[in-house]
Amino acid sequence: MVFHDPEGMERLRKATPARIGTGRAGTRPTTREQLQLRLDHAAAVDSVYGSVSSTLLDELELFAVDSEVTDKELYLKRPDLGRQLPESSIRLLRERCIQAPQVQIVVSDGLSADAIESNLRDIYPALLDSLAVQGLTAGTPFFVRKARVGCMNAIGDILEPEVIVMLIGERPGLITSRSMSAYLGYRPRSGMTDSQRMVLSNIHQGGTPPVEAGAHLGSLIARMLELRMSGVSLEL
Amino acid sequence: MALQQAGGNGIEPKREITSVGIDIGTSTTKIVFSRLTVGRRYGLSMLPQYQITERNIIYESPMHLTPLIGESQIDLPALQQILSAEYHSAALKPEEVDTGAVIITGETAVRSNADSILHQLAGESGEFVVAQAGGDLEAVLAGKGAGAEAHSQRAAGTIVNVDIGGGTANAAYFNSGSCIGTLNFHIGGRLIMLDKAGTVAKIYPAARQWLNREGLWLQEGEQADWPVLQEVTRRWSELLLEVLLKGSDPQACPLIYGHQDLPAAFAKETTVTELWISGGVGALMEQAAPRNIAETARYGDIGPLLAHAIKKTAGHYPVKLQAAPGAQRATVIGAGVHTLQLSGSTVYADPNLLPLRNIPVIELVWPVQAQDVEQPDEVLASIQAAFAAGAIRHGSIEPEAMQFAIAIPEITHCSYAVLRRIAEAVTGCSRKYKLKLCILICENDIAKALGNCIYLLSQGRQACVCLDQITVAHGDYIDIGIPADGNYIPVAVKTLVFNSTN
Numbered sequence: 029m030v031f032h033d034p035e036g037m038e039r040l041r042k043a044t045p046a047r048i049g050t051g052r053a054g055t056r057p058t059t060r061e062q063l064q065l066r067l068d069h070a071a072a073v074d075s076v077y078g079s080v081s082s083t084l085l086d087e088l089e090l091f092a093v094d095s096e097v098t099d100k101e102l103y104l105k106r107p108d109l110g111r112q113l114p115e116s117s118i119r120l121l122r123e124r125c126i127q128a129p130q131v132q133i134v135v136s137d138g139l140s141a142d143a144i145e146s147n148l149r150d151i152y153p154a155l156l157d158s159l160a161v162q163g164l165t166a167g168t169p170f171f172v173r174k175a176r177v178g179c180m181n182a183i184g185d186i187l188e189p190e191v192i193v194m195l196i197g198e199r200p201g202l203i204t205s206r207s208m209s210a211y212l213g214y215r216p217r218s219g220m221t222d223s224q225r226m227v228l229s230n231i232h233q234g235g236t237p238p239v240e241a242g243a244h245l246g247s248l249i250a251r252m253l254e255l256r257m258s259g260v261s262l263e264l
Numbered sequence: 265m266a267l268q269q270a271g272g273n274g275i276e277p278k279r280e281i282t283s284v285g286i287d288i289g290t291s292t293t294k295i296v297f298s299r300l301t302v303g304r305r306y307g308l309s310m311l312p313q314y315q316i317t318e319r320n321i322i323y324e325s326p327m328h329l330t331p332l333i334g335e336s337q338i339d340l341p342a343l344q345q346i347l348s349a350e351y352h353s354a355a356l357k358p359e360e361v362d363t364g365a366v367i368i369t370g371e372t373a374v375r376s377n378a379d380s381i382l383h384q385l386a387g388e389s390g391e392f393v394v395a396q397a398g399g400d401l402e403a404v405l406a407g408k409g410a411g412a413e414a415h416s417q418r419a420a421g422t423i424v425n426v427d428i429g430g431g432t433a434n435a436a437y438f439n440s441g442s443c444i445g446t447l448n449f450h451i452g453g454r455l456i457m458l459d460k461a462g463t464v465a466k467i468y469p470a471a472r473q474w475l476n477r478e479g480l481w482l483q484e485g486e487q488a489d490w491p492v493l494q495e496v497t498r499r500w501s502e503l504l505l506e507v508l509l510k511g512s513d514p515q516a517c518p519l520i521y522g523h524q525d526l527p528a529a530f531a532k533e534t535t536v537t538e539l540w541i542s543g544g545v546g547a548l549m550e551q552a553a554p555r556n557i558a559e560t561a562r563y564g565d566i567g568p569l570l571a572h573a574i575k576k577t578a579g580h581y582p583v584k585l586q587a588a589p590g591a592q593r594a595t596v597i598g599a600g601v602h603t604l605q606l607s608g609s610t611v612y613a614d615p616n617l618l619p620l621r622n623i624p625v626i627e628l629v630w631p632v633q634a635q636d637v638e639q640p641d642e643v644l645a646s647i648q649a650a651f652a653a654g655a656i657r658h659g660s661i662e663p664e665a666m667q668f669a670i671a672i673p674e675i676t677h678c679s680y681a682v683l684r685r686i687a688e689a690v691t692g693c694s695r696k697y698k699l700k701l702c703i704l705i706c707e708n709d710i711a712k713a714l715g716n717c718i719y720l721l722s723q724g725r726q727a728c729v730c731l732d733q734i735t736v737a738h739g740d741y742i743d744i745g746i747p748a749d750g751n752y753i754p755v756a757v758k759t760l761v762f763n764s765t766n
Contacts, residue, residue, distance in 0.1 A: 035535075036420050039440050150680040157716040209309075229309040236311050239683050243712035244311055244610045 045203045045234070065202065072200035075142035076100065084145060085171055088152055090135060091124060092171040093117035095179055103174045110176035113183070121170070121186050129167025131159060131249055132189035136175035140197030143208040147231055150238035151195065151208070158246025164253070177211050177225070184216030191249050191258075192216045198229065206232045210245055214258035224259035226252075279303075281316075281754075282356065284364035284390055285600020286347065287593075288330055288382075290371040290430030291454045291544065291565070293343065294596045295325040295350045297361070302606065302752070311709070312609040313733075314752040319601045323354035324593060330372055338375045340384070347385070361390030363745070363754060365603040367405065368397045369595060370452060371431030371468060392619065392745045394603060394756040399448035399522045402595060403427060403434035407443065409598030410542040410588035417441035421537030424508050427594055428545035428574075430454030430565070431468065432521075435508055439534065447507065447514055448522045450474070451500045453545050453567025456482065456493075462557035464488050465564070474518060490557050493566055497573035504574070509536050509581045538584045545571045546591035607753040608733035612715020613744075617729055618753070620667075620744040623703060626654040627671045627738035640685055647689040655697050669703035671736050678708050687717035694726050705742075706732040731755065 031037040037049050050061045057065070077100050085092055096112040097103040103110055113121075125132075133155065137144055159166055167189060172179060180192045191214055198207040208231040213220055226248065231241045252258045281300040287293065301318035331342035351358065366386045368378050378397070386395040396405075406427030407413055416423045416438035426435040433451040437444045455471035458464060464484050467475070475482055478499070480492055503519055506512040514520050541549060548571035554560040560569045578585040588594055628650040631642040647670075654668040670690075675682060694702040706714060715730035729744065734755050736742060745754035 033420055153680045154683070154713045154716070157713070157720055161716045161719050227309045228311070233677055237678060237709050239678060239680055239713040240311060240610055240709045240711075242680075243612075243716050246716070247610075247712075 068202045068205075071142075072202060072205045075140040075197070075200045075205040076104075078137075078141035078145075079173075080137050080141045080144045080171065084148060088148065088169075090169055090171045091120075092173060093120050094173050095136075095175045097174045100174070107176050107178075110174055111178035111182060113172075113179065113186070117172075118186055121183070125168040125170065125187055128188045128190075129165065130190050130253070131164055131166045132183065132187055132192045133166055133169040134172060134175075134180065134183060134192060134194045135169070136172045136179070136194065136196045138175065138177075138196035139199045140205055140207070142200070142205045143197035143232065144195070146206045146233070147208045147238045148195065151210075151231060151242040154239040154242025155193070155245050156242075158243045159249070162246045162250045164246070164249060177222075180211065180213050180216045180225075181218050181220050184213070184220070185218055190215060191252055193245060193249065204232055204234060207235060208232060208238075210241065212245070212248060212252065212258055214252045214256065224261075226258050226262065281362045281604070282360060282390075283600050283604065284356075284361045284393060285596045285598070285603075286364070286366040286385065286389060287596035287599055288338070288343070288366070288368045288372050289544075289595070290369070290432070290452060291330060292327045292430070292592075293330045293346060294327055294593055295323075295347065296321055296593065296596050296600045297323040297354050297356060298597075298601050300363075300601070300604065314606050314609055316604070316606065321597065321601070323356075325350045325353070327592065332375075336376050338372065338377055338381050340377070340381050343381070343385070344388075347389070358388060358390050361393065363392040363604050363756065364390055365394050365396045365599040365756065365758075367402065367595065367599040368395075369402045369432070369434075370429045371454075371470075373397050392743065392754060392756070394743050394758050396599060396603070396758055399432060399434050400446040402432075403436040403446040403448065404443050405598030405602060406434060406542050406594040407436035407438055407540075407598070408602040409596065410540055410590065410594035412436070412540050412588065413438045413441060413443065415538075419538065421535045423538045423540060424536050425540040425542055425588060425594075426504070426508065426546075427543040428452060428541060428570070429543040429595075430567075431470070433504060433543075433545075437534070437536075444534070447520065449504055449507075449517070450519045450521055451504055451570075453548070453563075453570050454565040456488075456496070457565045458488055458557070458561040459564065460558070460561055462488050462561055470521075477518070488557060493557070493560065493569055494573070497566060497570045498577070500570065501573040501577035505539075505577050505581060509539065509578075509583060536583055538586065539578055539581075540586055540588045541571075541574065542588035542591045542594035544592050545574070546587045546594075548572075549575050549587045550591075603756050605734050605755045605757060607731040607755055608709055608711060609752050610709070610712040611732060611753060612712050612719075612728060612730040613747065613753060614727065614729075615747055617701060617727060618744055618746050620701075620703070620729070620742075622758075623667055623669045623742050623744070624654075624658050625669050625671050625705070625736045625738060625740045625742060626650050626657070627736075628673065630673060630675070643682070643685050644689045647686065648693055651693040651697055659697075666697065666699065667701065667703070669705055669736075669742060671738070672704060672706045672708075674707040675710075678710050680713075683710060683713055683717060687714055687721055690714075691718050691721045691726055694728075695722075700727065702726055702728045703744075704728070704730045705734055705736055706730065709733060 096109040194211045209229040212226045279302040285296045298321045300316050303317040305313040331339035333339045382395040386393045407425035412423045412425035422439045431452040433449040435447045450470040455468045457466040553572040554568045658668045711730040711732035741758045743756045747753045
């Protein structure tokens with residue numbers, strides 16, 4: 029592409045990850061651009077249907093349980109099932125986890141296994157560091173396959189933590205398929221709503237840096253414990 | 265999700281900071297007070313980040329002649345009197361001023377007592393007021409104060425702002441909202457002083473040498489020759505603009521001084537589209553051109569003639585020329601309004617350790633250009649080299665008193681493994697050099713994670729201040745203020761070069 033003001037175009041491009049200044053062939057996108065778009069779309073689909081490797085879970089010593097959902101199609105169609113745990117998972121949690129911890133860390137693939145694969149190694153140890161610096165203690169961390177954010181209520185009912193932090197893959201987009209969010213709740217129990225939770229979003233290498241997100245979570249959790257609340261009523 | 269929008273839209277309380285700028289120049293001294301507003305930049309689902317959202321000037325002093333004792337000294341008591349009267353007029357007390365800068369510019373910076381006066385005034389002017397000096401910094405502050413930096417963000421091409429005062433001309437190039445280079449010249453309106461009758465009252469050494477070399481005849485105590493004055497200002501204008509606009513080799517220009525931030529070839533490659541003139545000479549461009557010596561000498565120097573010589577010469581170049589808005593006060597506005605930076609909000613600092621003043625910055629250099637710091641040995645070697653450099657340059661007889669900050673440049677992908685390696689190396693070096701306080705400034709947004717890591721590795725024994733999102737360069741000095749609401753830390757980066765015009 030030849031631009032009237034290439035310097036200015038470059039500046040616009042740097043200001044946004046959106047697809048701008050890509051040119052056209054007649055009234056349609058160029059073949060190159062069309063292929064790039066399909067490639068990015070395929071990557072997004074792959075990360076929804078992908079799964080987190082057991083290598084990663086073993087490395088970070090996380091055991092895995094299932095949500096009420098058995099396959100990805102059902103997961104996409106029935107968000108309510110992603111918020112519930114089957115009897116087998118409940119039993120496993122009761123057996124293996126410390127009851128009523130100060131902080132419960134939960135990881136889930138959610139809508140992007142890719143997000144967990146590419147960020148967990150960085151955010152998780154930084155989160156543990158920040159809890160240690162704040163003098164907070166964490167319970168037994170674990171991984172839930174195909175969970176929704178609301179699953180923290182079901183987990184809260186069983187383990188009764190003071191604070192839960194859930195690291196979960198975000199819905200992938202065409203810019204990145206690797207974005208992760210950290211959802212936080214003070215005393216998560218059945219009936220807790222979105223407005224009572226907090227989120228640190230857009231965690232990936234090109235967004236909120238995973239290590240710094242982990243470090244910030246510790247201070248957020250400390251503040252939640254201090255004021256005994258979370259969500260929109262918590263002033264930061 | 266619903267939560268991501270919650271609270272993101274302007275429900276944040278606004279915070280205000282009162283800032284002072286004091287510019288002690290070759291011919292004039294001026295003061296401005298401004299109010300800076302701080303706001304949160306993103307919604308609550310992002311890492312907190314604060315920035316200065318508004319800059320309003322609340323008081324501007326008139327121009328005062330810089331008081332001197334004889335030839336070589338600044339008259340401190342007279343200067344203090346001026347300042348105290350201006351604080352009174354602005355209805356502000358020094359203790360109500362949160363931040364700001366005192367800058368000593370042009371020929372005044374070479375006065376024998378410049379250094380001590382600058383630090384004394386900075387101490388007396390407010391809570392967190394810093395001392396600044398140096399041609400490059402002056403150029404940048406003037407360009408920011410004039411608005412050239414902000415304008416370059418919207419305009420195509422490169423904008424050059426030249427602040428021409430009594431003793432020096434300081435040029436800064438701005439492109440896309442940032443300064444890309446500076447150049448300093450011994451060109452100024454007051455380098456040749458005239459009395460009302462047109463007799464040469466004084467010629468500064470910087471101009472004297474050049475006049476002799478050029479064979480131009482001007483003698484103190486003698487009547488100035490009108491054609492000679494015209495010739496002097498014409499040649500100065502040509503020398504200035506040849507370098508600034510045409511990209512002639514700065515090294516070959518006899519009037520340039522200080523180090524050149526700009527590679528010789530640079531000006532050739534960049535397209536300068538606009539030339540802004542600030543400073544006293546910029547303001548004079550707006551007035552009628554002097555027709556004879558008497559009209560030239562109305563301020564006791566050749567300033568008016570120089571202003572119009574530049575205006576005329578610039579007509580030969582394909583650039584848009586303009587006198588910068590608020591020309592004469594560009595530097596003082598820059599000093600008052602643009603000195604303060606806010607650190608990222610996720611930082612690591614024990615408030616009991618702050619504030620810190622006059623901390624020299626040592627820049628760490630990563631081994632590979634791609635900033636691929638996956639090589640453990642090389643990471644360690646780079647960090648050790650930076651600490652060793654700091655110990656050599658800023659070590660004292662008592663190791664306890666040694667203080668410097670290490671600037672950690674960008675890391676393309678800062679994984680936890682890399683972070684941990686850096687923390688281990690830093691902790692080891694701090695112990696080796698018995699640093700009472702370890703100060704780190706990271707380009708990446710990793711300060712809090714890094715600080716946490718160092719705290720745990722040293723079992724809480726290594727005191728540490730770790731900041732990010734502050735722009736520093738090797739050789740700068742920084743002042744670190746007290747965190748406001750635990751949200752952000754004000755930082756002032758200082759460049760002090762006193763002998764720059766020698």
